[in-house]
Amino acid sequence: MDPTLDTWDFSSPLISLWINRFYIYLGFAFGFSLWICFQIVIRKQNKNSQEKTVPRASQDLMTNGYISRPKKEVFVSGVKIFYGSQTGTAKGFATILAEALSSLDLPVAVINLKDYDPDDHLAEEVTSKNVCAFLVATYTDGQPPESAEWFCKWLEEAANDFRFGKTYLKGMRYAVFGLGNSVYVSHFNKVGKNVDKWLWMLGARRVMTRGEGDGNVVKSKHGSIEADFTAWKAKFISRLQALRKGEGKRCRGSCKKGKCESSRRGSEAAEPGSHAQEELHHRDAEEEEPFESSSEEESDAEDRQSRNSVVDVEDLGRIMGHVTKEKAVLGWYCGFWDEDVKMN
Known part of the structure; x- marks a missing residue:
C-alpha cells in the first residue's frame, strides 16, 4: 500500500474544511448575529416589564437605568x-x-x-x-x-x-x-x-x-x-x-x-x-x-385717611347737589299745581 495515499486519505477532511472555510465563517457570523438579536429582545422585554412595575414618579427619576434621588431643597442653610x-x-x-x-x-x-x-x-x-x-x-x-x-x-x-x-x-x-x-x-x-x-x-x-x-x-x-x-x-x-x-x-x-x-x-x-x-x-x-x-408708616396711613376723608366730602357735596335739584324740581311742580288750582 502506498503510504502517501493513506496520508492523503487521513488529511482529506481537513482539506475539505479548509476549502469550505468561507461557509464555516459565514455560519459562525450568522449564529453570533442571532445571539446578539436574541439578547437585545430579552433586554427590551425586561425593560418594558420594569416600566410597568415602577411608578410614574420613579420613572421620571430614572437616569441610565438607575433611580437618582431628587435634590432636597434647602430652605435654611x-x-x-x-x-x-x-x-x-x-x-x-x-x-x-x-x-x-x-x-x-x-x-x-x-x-x-x-x-x-x-x-x-x-x-x-x-x-x-x-x-x-x-x-x-x-x-x-x-x-x-x-x-x-x-x-x-x-x-x-x-x-x-x-x-x-x-x-x-x-x-x-x-x-x-x-x-x-x-x-x-x-x-x-x-x-x-x-x-x-x-x-x-x-x-x-x-x-x-x-x-x-x-x-x-x-x-x-x-x-x-x-x-x-x-x-x-x-x-x-x-x-x-x-x-x-x-x-x-x-x-x-x-x-x-x-x-x-x-x-x-x-x-x-x-x-x-x-x-x-x-x-x-x-x-x-x-x-x-x-x-x-x-413714622413713615404712620404718615402713609394718615395720608390715606386724609384722601379718604376728601373723597367722602366730595361725595357728600354731590349728594347734596342732587337733593337741591330734586327740591327745586319738586317746588316748581308744587307752584305750578297751586296756580292751576287757583285758576280752576
Whole structure:
C-alpha cells in the first residue's frame, strides 16, 4: 500500500474544511448575529416589564437605568447669632441659644458685633439662606453697648440713605431680641427696636416678632429677663423648624393691634383654604406681639385717611347737589299745581 495515499486519505477532511472555510465563517457570523438579536429582545422585554412595575414618579427619576434621588431643597442653610453686650448678659444668651440650636443639625455661628463689618458682609446674608438672630442690649440713655456702636451707626445711616434703598437687604431673614430695663421707660429696649426697624427699612424680612427682655422683675412679662429670653428662644426654635420645612411666613411690617398680618407666596405658600394653613395663621396671630410701626408708616396711613376723608366730602357735596335739584324740581311742580288750582 502506498503510504502517501493513506496520508492523503487521513488529511482529506481537513482539506475539505479548509476549502469550505468561507461557509464555516459565514455560519459562525450568522449564529453570533442571532445571539446578539436574541439578547437585545430579552433586554427590551425586561425593560418594558420594569416600566410597568415602577411608578410614574420613579420613572421620571430614572437616569441610565438607575433611580437618582431628587435634590432636597434647602430652605435654611445655617444660623448666625449676633450679639452686642456690655455686661455679658447678651453674650451669655447667645451661647445658650447656640447650644439649643445644636439639636437641629444646623451650622451655628456666634458673632460679636464688635468684630463684624456690616459694610462688607451684611449684604451676603441676602443669598446665604441663613437666619440671623440679633441679641442686643440697651445701655445708658438708650445707647447701644460699645461692642455694637459701629454696627448700629452704620445700620441707621444705611436705612436713611437713599443710595441703599428699601431692597438692599431683600432676601435676608432675621429675628431680634432686645435686652433692657423698663425702669428707664423712655429708653426701654430702644436699641432692639431700632435694629429691628432699620433692618426692616432696608428690605430684610423678620421671621418672628421682636422679643423684649426686661430686667425689671416687677414688670417683666415672664418674671425675669432670663425667663423672657427662654420664652423667645422657644418661639425662635419653633419658627426655625417651620422654615426648614419651607413653611415661610412673610411679615409685611403692618402689625397692628397685637396681630401680625402675614401672607404666603411663591414656593413658601401653603395650599389655600387648607386646615393647616388656617391653624398656623391663627396660632401665629395669637402668639405674636405688636410691632411699633415707623413714622413713615404712620404718615402713609394718615395720608390715606386724609384722601379718604376728601373723597367722602366730595361725595357728600354731590349728594347734596342732587337733593337741591330734586327740591327745586319738586317746588316748581308744587307752584305750578297751586296756580292751576287757583285758576280752576
